[in-house]
Amino acid sequence: MSTPARTCDDGQVASGAVDVLVVGAGFAGMYAVLQARRHGFSVLGLEAASGVGGVWYWNRYPGARCDVESIDYSYSFDEDLQRDWTWSERYATQPEILRYAEHVADRYDLRRDYRFDRRVTAAAFDGTDANWTVTTETGECHRARWLVFATGSLSAPNRPDVPGLDDFGGLLLQTSRWPHTEVDLTGRRVGVIGTGSSGVQLIPRVAEVAARLTVFQRTANYTVPVLNRQFAPHEWNEIQRAYPERRRRSWASLAGTPHVAYHKQYAEIDEAERLAAFEARWREGGVLFGKTFDGQAVDPEINEAARRFAERKVREIVRDPQTAEDLLPSGHPVGAKRICTDSGYLETFNRGNVELVNLRRDPMVRITERGVETARASHDLDVLVLATGFDAMTGALTRIDVRGPRGDVLAHTWAHGPLTHLGLGVPGFPNLFVLTGPGSPAGLSNLPLAAEQQVNWLMELLANCRQRGIRTVEARADAAQAWTRRVDEAARATLFPRADSWYLGANVSGKPRVFMPYIGGFKPYADRCDDDRDGGYAGWHVGDVTTADAEDLAGPRSEPPAPVRGGPRTAT
Ligand code: N01
Numbered sequence: 298m299s300t301p302a303r304t305c306d307d308g309q310v311a312s313g314a315v316d317v318l319v320v321g322a323g324f325a326g327m328y329a330v331l332q333a334r335r336h337g338f339s340v341l342g343l344e345a346a347s348g349v350g351g352v353w354y355w356n357r358y359p360g361a362r363c364d365v366e367s368i369d370y371s372y373s374f375d376e377d378l379q380r381d382w383t384w385s386e387r388y389a390t391q392p393e394i395l396r397y398a399e400h401v402a403d404r405y406d407l408r409r410d411y412r413f414d415r416r417v418t419a420a421a422f423d424g425t426d427a428n429w430t431v432t433t434e435t436g437e438c439h440r441a442r443w444l445v446f447a448t449g450s451l452s453a454p455n456r457p458d459v460p461g462l463d464d465f466g467g468l469l470l471q472t473s474r475w476p477h478t479e480v481d482l483t484g485r486r487v488g489v490i491g492t493g494s495s496g497v498q499l500i501p502r503v504a505e506v507a508a509r510l511t512v513f514q515r516t517a518n519y520t521v522p523v524l525n526r527q528f529a530p531h532e533w534n535e536i537q538r539a540y541p542e543r544r545r546r547s548w549a550s551l552a553g554t555p556h557v558a559y560h561k562q563y564a565e566i567d568e569a570e571r572l573a574a575f576e577a578r579w580r581e582g583g584v585l586f587g588k589t590f591d592g593q594a595v596d597p598e599i600n601e602a603a604r605r606f607a608e609r610k611v612r613e614i615v616r617d618p619q620t621a622e623d624l625l626p627s628g629h630p631v632g633a634k635r636i637c638t639d640s641g642y643l644e645t646f647n648r649g650n651v652e653l654v655n656l657r658r659d660p661m662v663r664i665t666e667r668g669v670e671t672a673r674a675s676h677d678l679d680v681l682v683l684a685t686g687f688d689a690m691t692g693a694l695t696r697i698d699v700r701g702p703r704g705d706v707l708a709h710t711w712a713h714g715p716l717t718h719l720g721l722g723v724p725g726f727p728n729l730f731v732l733t734g735p736g737s738p739a740g741l742s743n744l745p746l747a748a749e750q751q752v753n754w755l756m757e758l759l760a761n762c763r764q765r766g767i768r769t770v771e772a773r774a775d776a777a778q779a780w781t782r783r784v785d786e787a788a789r790a791t792l793f794p795r796a797d798s799w800y801l802g803a804n805v806s807g808k809p810r811v812f813m814p815y816i817g818g819f820k821p822y823a824d825r826c827d828d829d830r831d832g833g834y835a836g837w838h839v840g841d842v843t844t845a846d847a848e849d850l851a852g853p854r855s856e857p858p859a860p861v862r863g864g865p866r867t868a869t
Contacts, residue, residue: 313440314426314428314440314441314442315338315339315340315341315439315440315441315442316333316338316339316340316441316442316443316759316763317329317333317338317339317340317341317441317442317443317445317759318340318341318342318343318429318431318439318441318443318444318445319333319340319341319342319343319445319447320342320343320344320417320431320444320445320446320447320448321342321343321344321351321446321447321448321449321452321732322342322344322346322348322349322350322351322354322402322407322411322413322447323349323350323351323352323353323354323398323447323449323452324351324372324398324744324745324748325351325447325449325732325733325739325744325748325751325752326342326344326351326445326447326732327342327349327398327401327402327407328372328374328745328748328749328752329445329447329732329748329752329755329756330342330407330410330411331405331407332752332753332756333445333756333759334410336756336759336760338443338759338763340410341410341411341412341439341441342407342410342411342412343411343412343415343417343431343433343439344411344412344413344414344415345414345415345416345417345434346413346414347413347414348399348413349398349399349401349402349407349408349411350394350395350398350399351398351447351449351452352449352451352452353391353394353395353398354395354398355452355473355474355475356391356472356473356475356495357391357392357475357476357477358391358470358472358475358495358498358499358682358684359499359502359503360498360499360500360501360502360640361390361391361472361475361495361498361499362386362388362389362390362391362394362498362523362525363388363389363391363394364388364494364523364583364584364635364636364637364638365388365554365584365743365744366387366388366554366583367384367386367387367388367389367393367394368384368536368540368543369543369547369553369554369555369743369746370389370394370743370744370745371384371397371745372401372745372749373544373547373548373745373746373749374749376540376541378401378404379540380537382397382400383528383533384528385527385528386525386526386527386528387524387525387526387527387528388523388525388583388638412437414435415433415434415435415437416433416434416435417431417432417433417434417697418432418433418434418697418698419431419432419697419698419699419700420432420444420697420698420699420700420729421699421700422700422701422702422726422727422728422729423702424702427442427727427728427768427769428440428441428442429441429442429443429444429728429729431444442728442768443728443730443759444728444729444730445729445730445731445732445755446693446694446697446729446730446731446732446734447732447733447748448693448694448697448734449693449733450687450689450690450693450733450734450735450739450740450814451473451686451687451689451740451799452473452687452692452693453687453688453689453692453693453696454471454473454474454685454687454688455685455686455687455688455689455692455804455805456471456683456685457490457683457685458806459490459661459663459664460662460663460664461663461664461665462664464664464665464666465664465665465666465668465678465681466666466667467668467678467679467680467681468480468679468680468681469680469681469683470680470681470682470683471682471683471684471685472491472495472496472499472682472683472684473495473686473687480680482503482506482507482680483506483507484506484507484508485507485508485679485680486507486508486509486511486668486677486678486679486680487503487507487509487510487511487678487679487680487681487682488510488511488512488513488668488669488676488678488680488681488682489503489510489511489512489513489682489684490513490661490669490681490682490683490684490685491513491515491683491684491685491686492512492514492515492516492517492518492637492684493518493634493635493637493684493686494635494637494638495684495686496512496684497518497520497637497638497639497642498637498638498639498640498642499682499684500512500642500645500651501639501640501641501642501644501645503682504645504648504650504651507650508650509650509651509652510645510650510651510652511651511652511654511669511676511678512646512651512652512653512654513654513656513661513669513671514623514624514653514654514655514656515656515657516626516628516629516634516797517623517624517625517626517627518626518634518636518637519586519587519604519607519626519631519632519634519636519637520636520637520638520639520642520643521579521582521583521584521586521607521636521637521638521639522579522582522638522639522640522641523582523583523638523639523640524580524581524582524583525582525640543555547743547746548746548820548823549820550818550819550820551818551819551820551821552588552738552741552742552743552818552819553738553742553743553744553746553747553819554743556585556588558588558589558590558591558593559574559578559589559590559591562590562591562592563590563591563592563593563596563598563599563602571590571602572606574589574590575589575602575603575606576606579606579610582638583638584635584636584638586603586607586631586636587603587631587632587636588632589603590603593631593632594630594632594633594791594792594793595790595791595792597630597792600630600631600632600792603631603632604626604630604631607626607631608625610643611624611625611643614643614644614647615643615644615646615647616647617646617647620646620653623653623655623658624643624646624653628796629795629796629797629798630792630793630795630796632792633791633792633793633794633795633796633798634796634797634798634799634800635798635799654671654674654676656671659671659672659673659674660672664681668681669681685804686799686804687799688805688808689740689799689800689802689804689805689813690715690734690735690740690799690800690802690813690814691711691715691734691735691802691808691813692805694707694711694731694734695707695708695711696708699726699729701725701726701727701729702727703725705725705726707723707726710723710724710725710726711723712809713809713811714781714802714809714811714813715734715735715736715781715811715813716777716778716781717731717734717735717736717737717772717777717780717781718736718772718773718776718777718780718836718837719736719737719780719822719825719826719829719836720734720735720736720737720738720739720751720780720815721736721737721751721754721755721772721826722770722771722772722777722836722837723772723777724771724772724773724774724777725771725774726771726772727769727770727771727838728769728770728771730755732748732751732752732755733747733748733751735784735813735814736780736781736784736813736814736815737751737814737815737822738814738815738816738817738818738819738822739751739814740800740813740814741800741814741815741816742819743819746819747819750819750822750823750826751826754823754826754827754830757830758770758830758834762839767839767840769838769839769840770834770837770838770839771837771838772836772837772838773836773837773838776835776836776837777836780836783815783817784812784813784814784815784816784817785811785812787815787816787817788800788812788816789812791816793812793816794812800812800813800814801813
């Protein structure tokens with residue numbers, strides 16, 4: 298490819314070049330802006346939304362809450378912040394998490410470095426001055442030495458390819474773009490397409506008020522009651538006392554939370570104890586059921602035992618035998634798609650105003666002006682909700698026209714699946730870094746901690762470059778190929794590739810089937826990043842402007858910088 302890097306006309310450039318430009322104001326982006334500032338860099342944040350919060354800004358559908366416990370799903374970098382914020386519930390709702398994000402933005406005065414309502418549409422690297430030029434939908438251009446994409450793994454909505462979607466005459470909603478004003482569904486005929494985490498949370502809330510709710514299910518999912526509860530005021534003293542140890546365990550864990558599997562191995566115990574262990578996890582509530590035993594995501598026998606247990610729960614709860622049958626997940630191992638967490642989801646199907654349409658038996662034919670037509674029936678609707686998920690991990694980035702100095706286009710480089718070194722850098726794109734994206738453990742970990750780990754590592758690298766007068770850093774092609782192979786091999790060692798999940802891109806038609814997140818664990822990943830640094834950033838070309846062709850990517854072009862010690866906190 299030989300497309301030249303594009304530059305803005307002078308009249309379009311909104312400001313002089315900054316050191317660091319961060320795209321996105323979710324948890325990763327906000328922390329990147331803060332740490333860039335603390336490291337003494339000039340920084341600019343661009344955000345498509347009108348405020349901070351990322352996924353928690355957009356996903357405002359009724360019932361939205363996080364499936365990671367609130368006391369874990371928060372930043373750990375500042376003990377004063379941790380002490381000053383009080384979560385009201387075990388699993389926080391979307392409004393409370395958004396309030397937390399806004400509180401963080403206020404506390405560190407982050408908005409002063411952000412421009413909102415600026416959707417980034419293009420970025421091009423100018424090899425002559427080693428700067429990125431970043432263009433927004435509003436036509437603004439900005440220049441920066443280092444470009445950090447914190448655009449989120451679950452942010453680009455997946456609009457299903459269903460014939461006639463635009464013909465629908467009623468109100469069409471999407472969970473990931475829910476209106477900011479209240480939507481009154483009282484007494485209306487509502488249809489919901491999609492039964493992943495979003496649909497499973499939304500459906501019970503809609504059923505409470507709708508005249509009639511029709512759920513269009515393509516794949517039944519494993520769902521576990523979340524068993525949410527309010528925190529009592531006196532609990533906070535105990536939570537605060539235990540926080541340091543809880544965080545220490547989380548930083549040393551595989552998923553960024555302090556939880557561990559059952560204390561005995563599945564093979565060592567009898568059937569009664571196995572069932573008791575599953576029951577205990579079920580009663581604990583939430584996604585941990587998917588990790589009851591060590592090896593549950595790897596060993597088909599343990600996984601099958603978990604499946605049988607979950608099946609019994611569905612049959613106990615759902616009264617109509619055919620509906621229960623339709624709600625039984627089949628064809629994918631427990632946990633290989635993100636387990637859903639619910640508040641009364643299965644019970645919803647015992648209501649008289651709720652109908653389940655199993656699209657495997659009664660396929661969707663088209664959307665019409667009046668509603669949804671399946672092979673066997675026409676369903677008239679006032680409101681149709683798409684709970685159809687995301688073009689996950691890569692979608693937010695490949696929708697941006699990102700061009701490197703040798704004409705590489707990111708969407709083309711990733712056409713057969715994402716190629717990254719440590720999920721952080723992409724060969725062909727110097728000075729560009731991706732946070733919580735493909736090749737990182739973020740999609741399978743507690744995101745705020747995953748973001749902190751990557752940002753800490755990145756800022757140490759950038760500070761190091763500044764100290765050494767280094768203008769460019771680019772992931773080496775061989776390192777990226779090796780890391781991408783490792784991401785793939787780690788997934789293949791588990792049962793995860795057996796499910797048509799968003800981890801694999803299988804939910805988006807035409808997307809290559811490649812397992813995208815690193816499943817080897819949060820702490821092992823952090824250690825791998827630290828090894829890379831301690832090896833003198835061995836996976837990167839560290840030097841001046843990269844003008845070489847692909848063959849030249851085989852070795853470092855200048856002395857790599859020595860690691861800077863005593864920087865921000867890391868996972869160890
Ligand atoms: O999206 P999904 P989501 N016709 O992709 C169906 C996180 N999250 O927004 O499975 C009919 O899981 C699709 O069917 P199938 C969490 O990590 C967390 O619900 O592809 N159906 C599926 O049922 C989660 O995993 C929280 O066969 C179609 C559904 O739409 C991730 O976000 C809350 C279809 C999409 O499910 C994504 O969850 C919400 C079509 N053409 C989200 N296209 C919590 O923290 C798609 N579907 C609790």
